[in-house]
Amino acid sequence: MDDDHGDRANQNGHDAASELVGEDLEIGYPTTSEPVVECDTVVVPRGEVTALVGPNGSGKSTLLKAMANQLAPEGGHVLLDGEQVQSFDSKQLARRLGLLSQENESPGSLTVEDLVYHGRYPHRGFFESVTEKDNDAVDRAIDLAGVDHLRDQELRNLSGGQKQLAWIAMVLAQDTDVLLLDEPTTFLDLHHQLRVMDVVQTLNRERNITIGVVLHDIAQAARFADNLIAMRDGEMYDWGPPTDVVTEELLADVFRVDATVDHGPSGPHISPNVAIDDGE
Template structure:
């Protein structure tokens, strides 16, 4: 790829500036004054412990939660200035919980992804049919096309939902924990689709992942969150380190460099109050100068 193409891919498609996002029922915001630039045409993985604000940040980027302060720009335009269908033609989001009638067929569900491209009374066009066919093929669910969604396994169902998101044909796709609860094969299938989107269509993908090694292998950029703040961001080899795993996840872990990126091997939780912790772990907990100060 030439330098000009590299420059285009590195431009941010989403800019979050001093973003503050929370829920009406909570006294304090979950995301408090965070700034993030999502590079165009790349895969960005959000990692962090439970409750760190990953899904909330994703909802803020998708305009599913109205910010208390700050702003989000999509291609240089405030995201809250888009009308709903206009935004849905540019940005797609797949949440953790998705529901559909058990009796709907796979093809019918994927067709629902075309709603932003049609009027209320317009029938499916040749372009819609082509987009649905391409999405089903890319997600690897062609053999399930005529099956009812209620008869599918969890992994198959997740791939079908991803196919629906692909049929939406957006420039940006946000995925909230797309591999959680899936077996290894279906996790690999999901991440294969993510890689294909980036490499063949230059779609920008932002996804929440719990598997740190998976994030390091497939993402171009990794953003680590802790208690609603962005603790570190950058290439996987810079972010996924033993120091960061101690600081953000409170674990003693070994990071092994491989040809597929850093692989994390968890060893022990860091807990000074636990009687079984070793002296070495206590040093990591208290900080010996090597694991403190990472921002």
């Protein structure tokens, strides 16, 4: 395995985008007797934004955790540029793949800058001090996430949206080839939702980072993502560009919503009409 692959990609401005692939996956938890997610093939294509969508309990976050090596599959494997993610040690993988989960806990007395510096841990030895490269990466991450004015603020004094942007800055400081985000816009107001998604698009377009993101809002996913993975009952219902995936049939089958879908220059536009009764 080439340990320096991630460093070379970073030095080259993420020219060589990475690809994440899951094959023959069966994913469960210690508390479940059967897999909660089964998937023959799932691809987060190199250099693109892929959104995982589906109702609550459809398996989106479970699949993302397995792709990030946070949850070992009971069957199958996940490949990062052809290498099984389990073959990387934790620091090697953290230099290549960043994950922002839903469960983020940190001392409230920590400042935004302190939090973002934690994102540099994969690049330093245990006793190594912060380098100029670390400082530059933190400054870039803080600037990109738009939290420079909050740099010295303690996390406990921030709003929910501001905290989320601070956490995003931390994972950006890892300077990885692949970034996975688990519902980064949930519980945020519309302003901060759009701010987060703007950051995602900027990362992808300007730095060629491969991004997988779980989103609750399919309309938002259709607007910002290159590809959608639609999940239902632990299985993939459909995969492809939003113009192909977002149909009235999908909204009825997967989201149990009767809706009208119009296709415009910005992609599919969804007009919900009525919730479909579960008995139908």
